[in-house]
Amino acid sequence: MKSKLLASVYSPDDFKKKGQQIIIELADHLKNTTTGENAKTINWNEPENELDFWRNFLKKGNEKDLFSETLKRSIHVHHPKYIGHQIAATAPITVLTSLISAMFNNGMAVYEMGMSSTAMERIVTDHLCQKIGWDSNARGLLTSGGTLANLTALLAARKAKVSHDVWNEGNIKPLGIMVSEEAHYCVDRAAKIMGLGEKGIIKIPANDGYALDTSQLETSYREAKAKGIEVFAIVGSAPSTATGIYDDLKAIGNFVKQHDLWFHVDGAHGGAAIYSRKYKHLLNGMEEADSVVIDGHKMMLMPALTTALLFKNGMDSHATFSQKADYLLNDTDHEDWYNGGKRTFECTKTMMSLHWYALLKCYGEALFDEFVTRQYDLARELAQLLLNDANFEIAITPQSNILCFRYVDSSLVNDELNSLNAQIRAQLLADGEFYLVQTKLRGNHYLRTSLMNPFTTTDQFKKLLVKIKKTAHSVLLKKN
Numbered sequence: 300m301k302s303k304l305l306a307s308v309y310s311p312d313d314f315k316k317k318g319q320q321i322i323i324e325l326a327d328h329l330k331n332t333t334t335g336e337n338a339k340t341i342n343w344n345e346p347e348n349e350l351d352f353w354r355n356f357l358k359k360g361n362e363k364d365l366f367s368e369t370l371k372r373s374i375h376v377h378h379p380k381y382i383g384h385q386i387a388a389t390a391p392i393t394v395l396t397s398l399i400s401a402m403f404n405n406g407m408a409v410y411e412m413g414m415s416s417t418a419m420e421r422i423v424t425d426h427l428c429q430k431i432g433w434d435s436n437a438r439g440l441l442t443s444g445g446t447l448a449n450l451t452a453l454l455a456a457r458k459a460k461v462s463h464d465v466w467n468e469g470n471i472k473p474l475g476i477m478v479s480e481e482a483h484y485c486v487d488r489a490a491k492i493m494g495l496g497e498k499g500i501i502k503i504p505a506n507d508g509y510a511l512d513t514s515q516l517e518t519s520y521r522e523a524k525a526k527g528i529e530v531f532a533i534v535g536s537a538p539s540t541a542t543g544i545y546d547d548l549k550a551i552g553n554f555v556k557q558h559d560l561w562f563h564v565d566g567a568h569g570g571a572a573i574y575s576r577k578y579k580h581l582l583n584g585m586e587e588a589d590s591v592v593i594d595g596h597k598m599m600l601m602p603a604l605t606t607a608l609l610f611k612n613g614m615d616s617h618a619t620f621s622q623k624a625d626y627l628l629n630d631t632d633h634e635d636w637y638n639g640g641k642r643t644f645e646c647t648k649t650m651m652s653l654h655w656y657a658l659l660k661c662y663g664e665a666l667f668d669e670f671v672t673r674q675y676d677l678a679r680e681l682a683q684l685l686l687n688d689a690n691f692e693i694a695i696t697p698q699s700n701i702l703c704f705r706y707v708d709s710s711l712v713n714d715e716l717n718s719l720n721a722q723i724r725a726q727l728l729a730d731g732e733f734y735l736v737q738t739k740l741r742g743n744h745y746l747r748t749s750l751m752n753p754f755t756t757t758d759q760f761k762k763l764l765v766k767i768k769k770t771a772h773s774v775l776l777k778k779n
């Protein structure tokens with residue numbers, strides 16, 4: 300190679316040296332975080348300061364410090380006190396499969412650009428379809444995230460159910476989908492991208508327990524029809540994001556059958572409960588769905604992004620995109636499941652099936668049973684601790700590993716409680732020992748936890764509650 304620069308970029312020796320060092324540092328990080336030896340889950344820094352740091356680093360920083368600085372300035376999802384957003388504490392084997400994917404860089408759009416990973420994708424999605432209880436007509440695909448998967452499912456729904464060909468002719472009449480007001484915002488976004496507009500998103504109120512109120516389905520459907528809207532799909536959440544409560548999929552399935560709608564289940568977070576012998580009943584009725592989404596990077600221990608989109612009738616997934624790109628897509632007289640780009644939104648995607656396949660191969664599905672069950676049990680333990688303490692109240696008894704709670708004080712009115720809980724959360728973030736998030740539910744400000752980490756224990760919750768009480772007292776003291 301003539302270019303010295305390119306030769307150094309591709310130097311196998313340099314790669315080996317740097318790679319070995321990084322693996323050693325990652326293993327140390329894993330040890331220090333999972334044992335809680337790193338005092339903090341996050342070293343909070345204001346965005347402008349962080350921007351300044353990295354601008355300076357590009358000019359003057361030492362290349363050798365790149366890893367350590369990134370580590371110091373990133374949230375540590377493997378830390379047991381990380382109980383915030385829904386993202387997995389990655390199983391280390393999937394860190395290695397990410398490395399392999401990055402090196403091989405097979406683009407996956409057509410079979411020859413990812414032979415092994417395409418076959419693995421078929422195997423893991425077939426396996427997921429079987430777990431749902433579907434027959435051999437079912438097919439799945441892997442795609443880049445729950446948001447994109449939900450959009451892809453709704454595009455398939457429109458193709459299958461709407462009376463005219465919107466893909467080729469455009470929207471010629473008002474279309475709509477039905478979804479709980481508690482569903483993840485990406486469903487709204489998908490509907491807007493599809494041109495359904497505000498009136499095409501028929502919001503079904505949630506019941507007292509934060510699940511879609513199935514008693515409202517018939518009325519809402521009739522009202523939409525009376526307005527001339529052709530409703531083609533309904534989305535069930537399994538569970539919804541803010542509260543972690545599962546919709547009644549059986550009841551939704553029954554409604555769908557009466558009106559010949561497409562039934563989509565957004566199981567991005569809790570679809571993985573199909574593996575839990577103890578909690579899979581929460582998904583009863585999902586087998587009636589036409590499509591299901593399950594994120595690998597949430598409850599299945601994989602790195603972002605990888606999502607399974609599964610179809611009860613595999614042909615529906617082949618019909619979603621009828622775009623012509625002849626250099627990629629040859630017409631065939633049999634099902635070419637192996638040319639992934641025909642069925643995914645992406646043209647190029649990572650070799651994400653490696654993560655799923657490696658976990659199944661190395662640990663088996665028992666891993667997912669154990670993990671999901673443990674985390675869902677843990678939320679119930681935390682709920683019990685909170686219920687036993689007069690200073691706390693929970694929003695709703697948890698069904699999954701998501702739990703919303705707040706600090707309460709009988710001398711304060713609701714606005715004061717809201718402001719107090721918002722300040723508690725801000726101080727916890729600045730402190731950095733624990734990481735949890737917040738949400739507003741029916742006018743109340745809650746602290747919100749997603750128990751994503753297999754190292755989190757009840758003892759840590761006890762410490763958290765002590766810390767929250769101390770924080771609340773100091774906020775109230777300053778106020779008075």
Ligand SMILES: Cc1ncc(COP(=O)(O)O)c(C=O)c1O
Binds near residue numbers: 483538540565568604
């Ligand atoms: C229920 C639900 N659906 C969809 C999404 C979006 O998934 P992703 O972040 O993989 O795009 C989320 C994310 O939290 C979710 O909780």
